[in-house]
Amino acid sequence: MSFLTASIPEAGYGSKIVLTNVSFDVEQGAIAAFIGPNGAGKSTLLKVLIGLLPTKASSVTLDSHALSSRNPEVNVKKGISFVPQGNRVFTELSVRENLEVGGYLLSGKKAVASRIEELLVIFPDLKERLKANSGVLSGGEKQQLALARALMLKPKVLMLDEPSLGLSPKLVTKAFDTVVRINKDLGTTILIVEQKVHEVLRIAMWVYALRMGEIVFSGTPEEVQKGETMRKIFLV
């Protein structure tokens, strides 16, 4: 059964068309990677899925429920969460306050506190930093906080736009290990957009490649690495 399905005939900015005929299904519990060159439309795709970039004829469903094409807040309530490129956090708030903001829809302080406790098992580094102002966190810590905050409402699907951006190679490995743990331990379905193709292929179960706004490849990580596929995707 398809879990997350998308059918996007066309999407873009004003008269500029960026995506054409982008359709796919992601299975429940999968880690699906979206790769492709700069400007291929990867971030645009995630914006369409969450409802930040209104489109006319597109249809996105999650667990058999239609998502809104123009209301991210409604979609968040339906179980989809998004960490945009840049891993931004509220720098004027503490780590705990950032997590509390992420849990705004949970009923009651107790529910919020217990969700924070659950997430600290997956993000042990944040435990020591709960009272710290988020503005003083390292890049790696900010990234972990952005992930944890996006998980506060127990989303069914977590979408990540280049979580590794700006991290050192060691922290990239750590970030991807955390993504795997979120997927395995929490059962969260993951859509991850990445430039670090080699690294993301190690954790992905299925890969879609976008090129000039179209899906030019769909298959397993092993198939991507075979023969001409990589060249076809990335050749300018």
Ligand SMILES: Nc1ncnc2c1ncn2[C@@H]1O[C@H](COP(=O)(O)OP(=O)(O)OP(=O)(O)O)[C@@H](O)[C@H]1O
């Ligand atoms: N707000 C915007 N207004 C107009 N055009 C935009 C806007 N955002 C992106 N674009 C254009 O849409 C196209 C796709 O951009 P997008 O950011 O989706 O690519 P991407 O695959 O995420 O690239 P990157 O790997 O560099 O992040 C590009 O041509 C870009 O210039």
Ligand SMILES: [Mg+2]
């Ligand atoms: Mg992008």
